[in-house]
Structures are given as C-alpha cells and as structure tokens.
Amino acid sequence: EHLPTEVGYDAELQSDPGEHDEHADENNNLGFQIGAPHPPSIEEQQATPDRHCPPGHYSQAELKAALERPPQDPQGPGADGRGYEKNNMTPEEEKEKEKGMTVNCFNQFSSDRISLSRSLGDDTRPPECVERKFRRCPPLPTTSVIIVFHNEAWSTLLRTVYSVLHTSPAALLTEIIMVDDASTAEHLGTRLDEYVKQLKIVKVVRQQERKGLITARLLGARGALGEILTFLDAHCECFHGWLEPLLARIVEEPTAVVSPEITTISLNDFTFNKPVATAKAHNRGNFDWSLSFGWEGIPEHERNKRKDETYPVKTPTFAGGLFSISKEYFEHIGTYDDKMEIWGGENVEMSFRVWQCGGQLEIIPCSVVGHVFRTKSPHTFPKGTEVITRNQVRLAEVWMDDYKHIYYRRNSNAAKMAKEKGFGDISERVNLRERLQCKNFTWYLNTIYPEAFVPDLTPTKFGAIKNSGAQSCLDVGEQNEGGKPLIMYTCHNMGGNQYFEYTSHKELRHNIGKQLCLQANPLPDQVKLELCSLKGLGTSVAPQQEWLVTEVRKHHLDKHAQSLGAFWQTPSRLSCAFY
Known part of the structure; x- marks a missing residue:
C-alpha cells in the first residue's frame, strides 16, 4: 500500500511499466555491481524485524538538531529569511557596500549585518513533506557535510555552517x-581555525596550492567518516527538514545521487525564497551542446508519475554544487575525474557517468536548500578559462562517443585541443567505463533524456555564412538569445557568434547554447534569430524557419531569400556560402 509520508514510496515508482521494464534486469543487478545485495523490498523490511534497530518511526527528540538555534530578534536584519537593505547609508557605509560587491559579487554589507544563526521562519513546505515520518529500520545513515571555499566572506561561510548545525539531526x-582551497583572505586563516574549535564537530582542512573545487572535494571526501557524503557550496542556508529526505532516499536506493530543491538567496539583500506549500512546479537539470548546465521544467510524463511532493524528480543532469551520495557508491562510481582542473564540467561529467553506469540522479523536493546565485565569479582561474574547455573535452572523449563532434563543431578551441590530444591522459577514465560496463551515449539520450533535441551528427553544411559580395559573415551579435535581428561582421573563423548549421530539416540553426533559428519575417521587418520551433518529440519546423540551399557555384538561400536579401541589401537570390 502506498504510504505517502514514509520512506519506501519509490518501490511503486520504479515499477512503472512505461519507463523501466525495458531495463529492469540491468537495474536489478546494480546491487551486485557495488558488492552488496540489492536492498530488500519495503515488505521484506517490515516482515523481518532487526534486533539492531527498533520498529516504528524516529521521534522529534531522536532527530534533535546538532546545535540549538539561539533566540533570534524577530525584527532583526534578515530575520525569518527576509531581505535586508539599509536606507540612508553614510558615505563610509556606501564605500563598504561597494567594496563587498566588488570582492564577492554579492551584497556583503547586508550579509554581515544578518545573524549567522538566522531563522528562516515557519516550515512552508507542502504538508506531506512537513508531516513525513522516517522509519527506524533500516536506520538513516550518518553523513559528513563537505563545504569547499576560496576567499569566501566570513558571514556567508559561517552562516552556511551554522545553518547545517541548526537544521541537521x-x-x-x-x-x-570545511575545505580551504588556498584562500589568501586573512580572516580565513588562524582566525577561522580558532573560531571553529568551539563548534566541536567542525574542522578545517587546507590545500596549500589553489587546485580548485574538484581536488578540494576529493580531499574532504577522503577523510570523511560519515556513511554519506553531502556536498554544499559556501554560501547556502538549509531549510527545515532538508537532510532526512536525502538520506532516506539513499537508504532506499544506494545508487541514487540526490540533490535538494535549490532555491535562491538574493545576492542583493539576502532574501531567502521560501518553498510554497501548494507549489507543484519543479525544474530539472539539462545540458546544451556547448556542454553547459541549465534548467528546464519537468515533462508531463514525469509529473504524472509523482503522486505527491515526497516523490523524487528524475533529472538528466544536476547542478553539482549541492548533493548527497553514499561514500561507498561515490568511490565505486569513480569519485571525480581527478585530472580535471579547478572548476567547470565536472557536474555534467558526473551526470553522464552516473546514469550511463547504472545509477540515477534525482532532485528531492522535500529537501530545500537556499543558495546565493552570483551573476559572475569574483575569482580568477589559474590558467584562465581554458581549463573549463579542457575539462569538457575530457568528459566528451570518455562519455559521449560520436556525439562529441556536435560539441566540437561549436567550440573551435575544444576541437583543436581534441585533435592535438591536449586534454591529458584519459586512460583511467576509459578503463573505469569498461570496468563498470557502462552504457553508451545513445542509450543515455534515448532512455534518460529522450526530450533532448539532438543536432545532426553530420549536418548538411555547417560553419560561417559568408556574403561573397561584402566579404563579411552573418553574426548573431552580442547577447542575442532570440528576438533580435542579426548583423554582418568581419569573418573571424572562430565559430561562436558566426556558427550556423544547415540541418536535415532545412533550418539554419545557431545552436551553441539555446536552439535558435533564422526566421524570415514579412518585409520590411528583418530576419531575426528566434527559438527554433522544432524542439524534439512532437514538434515540427515552422514554415518561416525553413530555408532552401541550392548548389549554383555558391550556396544560394532560395526560400525567403527576399527577406534575407533585403537584410543584406543584395539581390533576392542571395550569393553566400558556408565555409
């Protein structure tokens, strides 16, 4: 019988014949892959009493927080998750605020005046989350929370720590x-070491050289004593009851890598965007063919499988900053690619690897954690942003099979690096894929992310579109994510804003990130870049996005040529070429 407020709900979810029967035998072998029997069914758990843990559910007393929150001023700055911005600031305060924004890319002035132990007010999650009970058998596992930081502001870092202590049993x-990735800020040295001594279960470990997020997390994981590893960023706040649902899901499915529902903490005034009891809309992770992570709404068939908010959301990719994973499974699945550097691409790599090698990625809506989303990074990267490209090439070479070429067509630097083998030794990761008998990337796209639009593996034509008369190239211009006209610009042969594909569906796509298409409009309006109408399953090409390329010495764009020709101020039969 379905018990919506207890651990054990997903036995019914996993048996959905529409999604899982095809791979049932593979899923049933997952337990043996990690050297342990598949977890018993809920019925078996109920039928077989365990002498080592009592029956029933955990009481509130048993789940008492590690550190009681001290009394808070209900009218204090930021109280109950409210934002705080001071009015009528003095010149000195204005200067302090400006400096904090420059150094951290968030309003440190406001953060510094909000209590490190601030309350987030009432538990506003859906009632099934608030009322949920957790069985004592099998017991919920222990966790080590790992927080990596580099030159983080004192108030955001310590508020993250206190938030964990005040909300975790x-x-x-x-x-x-706390893993310090070679911070240079004075307040993160001896002062921090001395401060955390009072917190007993909090410790600081340090990398003397800046090696980045990946290496720092591995350092923290190696010494962790908990059964579960929980990774958080250094500017988070945890909501009521955030931890238990993550741990309970891993009890049910040891190969699940689970993320909380991530909500926003305003970078301007530190408002905590609380969950809403009636909210049913959720996002899941995706990726684009430049291998960047993004968010999208969950499809209807996934929504229909979720009977209430205690059900997990399956996600093709995850943000990678906040998640829990069994330490045993983390090691089994290959931790991180330790030859990736600094930051970037590791979350997409882990997403592909977990799914292709028999695990699953999930978002747990009853677990809510707030995160300060900055619009830009305040930190510089050793070796520049080239390390991100290198990381992405490594993941493409190991996990994406022939689909890696879709990425390379969109990133000329990556293509050059791949051709010259400038991405380092990947033999260990290739061996890991073989040892774990992981599925191929076609399986991932067909089974895990069938909604994805997959560009042609071999487009009819691709590259820049050059006006042979003007010796200039079609360019999307700056920050054109749709709705803007295109421009003509000096050809630079670097792809990017001048990369287009002529697809098997007769579209002219600029699909570096978003799937954008050239769209003809009635004169005198110009040709614009718009979201492609063909998005995957159940969609088709709009007539105004269909173009015809004919071979007459040069590649002529016949259909809608008058519109594009007017834009270029050339004859209606346009002489332009892919090159």
Whole structure:
C-alpha cells in the first residue's frame, strides 16, 4: 500500500511499466555491481524485524538538531529569511557596500549585518513533506557535510555552517569538513581555525596550492567518516527538514545521487525564497551542446508519475554544487575525474557517468536548500578559462562517443585541443567505463533524456555564412538569445557568434547554447534569430524557419531569400556560402 509520508514510496515508482521494464534486469543487478545485495523490498523490511534497530518511526527528540538555534530578534536584519537593505547609508557605509560587491559579487554589507544563526521562519513546505515520518529500520545513515571555499566572506561561510548545525539531526551529522582551497583572505586563516574549535564537530582542512573545487572535494571526501557524503557550496542556508529526505532516499536506493530543491538567496539583500506549500512546479537539470548546465521544467510524463511532493524528480543532469551520495557508491562510481582542473564540467561529467553506469540522479523536493546565485565569479582561474574547455573535452572523449563532434563543431578551441590530444591522459577514465560496463551515449539520450533535441551528427553544411559580395559573415551579435535581428561582421573563423548549421530539416540553426533559428519575417521587418520551433518529440519546423540551399557555384538561400536579401541589401537570390 502506498504510504505517502514514509520512506519506501519509490518501490511503486520504479515499477512503472512505461519507463523501466525495458531495463529492469540491468537495474536489478546494480546491487551486485557495488558488492552488496540489492536492498530488500519495503515488505521484506517490515516482515523481518532487526534486533539492531527498533520498529516504528524516529521521534522529534531522536532527530534533535546538532546545535540549538539561539533566540533570534524577530525584527532583526534578515530575520525569518527576509531581505535586508539599509536606507540612508553614510558615505563610509556606501564605500563598504561597494567594496563587498566588488570582492564577492554579492551584497556583503547586508550579509554581515544578518545573524549567522538566522531563522528562516515557519516550515512552508507542502504538508506531506512537513508531516513525513522516517522509519527506524533500516536506520538513516550518518553523513559528513563537505563545504569547499576560496576567499569566501566570513558571514556567508559561517552562516552556511551554522545553518547545517541548526537544521541537521545530531544523530545523523557526523562532522562538517570545511575545505580551504588556498584562500589568501586573512580572516580565513588562524582566525577561522580558532573560531571553529568551539563548534566541536567542525574542522578545517587546507590545500596549500589553489587546485580548485574538484581536488578540494576529493580531499574532504577522503577523510570523511560519515556513511554519506553531502556536498554544499559556501554560501547556502538549509531549510527545515532538508537532510532526512536525502538520506532516506539513499537508504532506499544506494545508487541514487540526490540533490535538494535549490532555491535562491538574493545576492542583493539576502532574501531567502521560501518553498510554497501548494507549489507543484519543479525544474530539472539539462545540458546544451556547448556542454553547459541549465534548467528546464519537468515533462508531463514525469509529473504524472509523482503522486505527491515526497516523490523524487528524475533529472538528466544536476547542478553539482549541492548533493548527497553514499561514500561507498561515490568511490565505486569513480569519485571525480581527478585530472580535471579547478572548476567547470565536472557536474555534467558526473551526470553522464552516473546514469550511463547504472545509477540515477534525482532532485528531492522535500529537501530545500537556499543558495546565493552570483551573476559572475569574483575569482580568477589559474590558467584562465581554458581549463573549463579542457575539462569538457575530457568528459566528451570518455562519455559521449560520436556525439562529441556536435560539441566540437561549436567550440573551435575544444576541437583543436581534441585533435592535438591536449586534454591529458584519459586512460583511467576509459578503463573505469569498461570496468563498470557502462552504457553508451545513445542509450543515455534515448532512455534518460529522450526530450533532448539532438543536432545532426553530420549536418548538411555547417560553419560561417559568408556574403561573397561584402566579404563579411552573418553574426548573431552580442547577447542575442532570440528576438533580435542579426548583423554582418568581419569573418573571424572562430565559430561562436558566426556558427550556423544547415540541418536535415532545412533550418539554419545557431545552436551553441539555446536552439535558435533564422526566421524570415514579412518585409520590411528583418530576419531575426528566434527559438527554433522544432524542439524534439512532437514538434515540427515552422514554415518561416525553413530555408532552401541550392548548389549554383555558391550556396544560394532560395526560400525567403527576399527577406534575407533585403537584410543584406543584395539581390533576392542571395550569393553566400558556408565555409
């Protein structure tokens, strides 16, 4: 029988014949892959009493927080998750605020005046989340929370730590490991070491050289004592009851890599965007063919499988900053690619790897954690942003099979690096894929992310579109994500804003990130870049996005040529070429 407020709901979810029967045998072998029997069904758990844990559900007393929150001023700055911005600031305060924004890319002035132990007010999650009980058998596992930081502001870093302590059951929270990635800020040295001594289960470990997020997380994970590893960023706040649903899901499915529902903390005034009891709309992770992570709404067939908010959301990719994973499974699945550098691409790599090698990525809506989303990074990267390209090439070479060429066509630097083998040794990761008998990328696209639009593996034509008369190229211009006219610009042969594909569906796509198409409009309006009408399953090409390329010495764009020709101020039969 379905018990919506208890651990065990997903036995019914996993048996959905529409999604899982085809791979049932593979899923049933997952337990043996990690050297342990598949977890018993809920019925078996109920029928076989365990002498080591009592029956029934955890009480509130058993799930008492590791550190009681001290009394808070209900009218204080930021109280109950409200934002705080001071009015009528003095010149000195204005200067302090400006400096904080420059150094951290968020309003440090406001953050510094908000309590490190601030309350987030009432529990506003859906009632099934608030009322949910957790069985004692099998027991919820312990966790080590790992927080990596580099030159983080004192108030955001310590508020993250206190938030974990005030909301995590003492019986489940083994430790908080703060990993310093070679910070140079004075307040993060001896002062921090001395401060955390009072917090008992909090410790600081340090990398003496800036090596980045990946290496820092691996350092924290190696010394972790908890059964589950929980990774958080250094500017988070945890909402009521955030930890138990993550741990409970891993009890049910040891190969699940679970993320909380991530909500926003305003970078301007630190308003915590609380969950809404009636909200049913959720996002999941995706990726584009430049291998960047993004968000999208969950499709209807996934929504229909979720009977209430205690059900997980399957996600093709995850943000990678906030998640929990069994330490045993983390090691089994290959931790991180330790030859990736600094930051970038590791979350997409792990997403592909987990799914292709028999695990699953999920978002747990009853677990809510706030995160300060900055619009830009305040930190510089050793070796520049080339490390991100290198990381992405490594993941493409190991996990994407022939689909890697779709990425390379969109990133000329990546294509050059791949051709010259400038991405380092990947033999260990290739061996890992073989040892775990992981599925190919076609399986991932067909089974895990069938909604994805997959560009042609071999487009009819691709590259820049050059006006042979003007010796200039079609260019999308700056920050054109649709709705704007295109421009003509000096040809630079670097792809990017001048990359287009002529597809098998007769579209002219600029699909570096978003799927954008050239769209003809009635004169005198110009040709614009718009969202492609063909988005995948159940969609088709709009007539105004269909173009005809004919071979007459040069590649002529016949259909809609008058519109494009007017834009270029050339004859209606346009002489232009892909090159």
